[in-house]
Amino acid sequence: MDNKIVTPRTLPGFMELLPKEQILFNQIEDKIRKSYEKYGFLPIDTPIIEHSEVLLAKAGGETEKQIYAFEKGDTNLALRFDLTVPLAKYVANYYDKLSFPFRRYQIGKVYRGEKPQKGRFREFYQCDIDIIGDGELSIINDAEIPSVIYNIFKELGLGDFTIRINNRKILNGLFSKIGEKEKSVHIMRIIDKIDKIGREAVKEEIEKLGINSKEIMDFISIEGNNDEKLYKLEKINIDNDILKKGIEELKEVVKYIRLFGIPEENFKIDLTIARGLDYYTGTVYETFLNEYKELGSVCSGGRYENLAENYINRKLPGVGVSIGLTRLFYKLNELNILNVEQNSIAKALVLSMDDDNKRAIEVGTILRKQGINVQIYMENKKSKAKFKYADKMNIPYAIIIGEEEKNTGKVSLKNMETGEQEILEIDQVILKLKK
């Protein structure tokens, strides 16, 4: 062969998995999807490419720099950088055809041209849910979101986890009261980094803004369990309506979270949770795996006033969260806590001891009709090579068709892990593999 060979390479910052990893990735995605559907969220799918003007109606700063933008003909296009802006566009676009509260989930790839570095991706999956109200939206929704998160992380079995909850009105009210309303977003961003940079650094950074940090630091240092924190917050002597409203909302949310049956150890009021985006206006969430806190928050979000103000003259408040699946998978895999090696799509590999595959095809077809995932090995190789293939592919069972099996109509079933082998009727094999 004398073709011009181009080095087959994938762009840096773009995840590409081996099949055994992909199977696991898909299983996690599937569990997330099923949990979302269990709560009645509806699927939507939006284009990856949008008009630049539409996609960037609100964006600015960091986001805009990272965007993949280009022209096709005389149209300015851009790749979506999250699933929230496309949701806003979607809801505004189909407002008349949707029923509110509109509960949607979307799982899809988004694009950000970040500096490529380990564990950072330029193409990654987000798994979002949002509940959008028309004009208003009950606070109970703010309590149902943690219930979805709880359900998913229980399902994923990644050990203990904590959903940390706060309400931005509380912090905003506090900043307002101490005369630093204009600097709210700045202060929020600093507090938001507390897990990474520590309490002392937060204090210093706030002081650098020319703010006396004492009241803020005292406030975010309020300790105790959920009820104790709520009690202290209610007793606090800060006269500000927004702060009071925030405390009231937080109390309601905690009450309903308990009604949704989330165990006390899985959620925690945390007054340092601020979220960087100025978009959020009420309840905010972050989720931490207790055994892998270094991952940072694996599921975050919150309540916002108005989803689609850039597209439609209607007040559409909402609440939602997002799971960054690509990053989560990468980190879990890196920590070696995923069982990558034992994955297989096929439950059994049907193989002939000789070159006549007739009976193997018949047997494979019968099993498939029963809904069992089966591969038939059809290449002309020595039986040793066939078994090696089953082994490398992690296929749990080999179904062996030899001379005797052809004559009796039975088959040999070999457990590839234990090496055990038994001669069985097809019906017995079906029962065994369906388990």
Next chain:
Amino acid sequence: MDNKIVTPRTLPGFMELLPKEQILFNQIEDKIRKSYEKYGFLPIDTPIIEHSEVLLAKAGGETEKQIYAFEKGDTNLALRFDLTVPLAKYVANYYDKLSFPFRRYQIGKVYRGEKPQKGRFREFYQCDIDIIGDGELSIINDAEIPSVIYNIFKELGLGDFTIRINNRKILNGLFSKIGEKEKSVHIMRIIDKIDKIGREAVKEEIEKLGINSKEIMDFISIEGNNDEKLYKLEKINIDNDILKKGIEELKEVVKYIRLFGIPEENFKIDLTIARGLDYYTGTVYETFLNEYKELGSVCSGGRYENLAENYINRKLPGVGVSIGLTRLFYKLNELNILNVEQNSIAKALVLSMDDDNKRAIEVGTILRKQGINVQIYMENKKSKAKFKYADKMNIPYAIIIGEEEKNTGKVSLKNMETGEQEILEIDQVILKLKK
């Protein structure tokens, strides 16, 4: 509100569905995925963006004009236009880590900047399977592919369908024999259009190439059922090795197709199936829905000599097919043969007759724990509005919590279609909804 409002619009040629349509789209995708897995195909996922140089290693002509290409920093990027080139890159890239035959499926979006017109999409889903051999690949694989197609279209329930099969060696051998080897690709492309333009136009176009069309037209007009056609082909008096090899392969494929249990009425030797791409070298397939022939082929593919010759110095023969899901869905929906109106994610809507949602949350949580998809209506509205919501959302059952239900611990279950309503214990509701 006085924001700058940007008109929320989606690009032409980009499909965006309402939730009730999306549910159905996802169900079809899910059936395809499950069928692929039943045959032991492994999932892979590749980036939507690739290095231009890698993606276009082979492309040329029409494809290249339609590509979405752009620069980011100093890198030339392009969006994938199919899933075959990314597969070739993937197999070359991970050659040492894969087991052959490598059977993979991939379902994902691809991009082609075609002229936007009704039913043509610039972003669309392809659902591909391929079986790749290392050096060689048994002809039995060519017969298993139609078995997968059969399984999927049975599952989808779109009425009768026919998988049309041919072998390009037969046509190539014929053209070679009549001294028109150089024009093979041209003639193939003309014959490929026979369903659209008719027999007479094919004849004319061939003659325009300066070729006596008689032998070709006689050949592709061979009639009869599968066995009759095979018999006539074997008796034919054309002395050409490639043609003979093609006939032999076709015979083998038909033999094995029958072993895979595909009914005779679902596959048909069709000597006019050529496929436009010069990529194919043996068996080729097209699939037609008999009641909706105007859709054209809904699943096509074939056998090729060498998947990744542009990326690796190894012979990797393969066979595969692709379903253009976006176009298929669009056409089926347009023909009104999809049951779009009756789709719902939630099996039941739990609603309170008053503003106290405590019991509704408890009941909803119990049902979700049983794996039942449930939405709890939590907004502060009149009960009439709540029922109307269930109705508009096509949710089949309402679970009603009134004063009496709160006292007795039972609930009322209302069938939203028939209007029937009964008071039941929660356990009875679970049994009923799990059915």
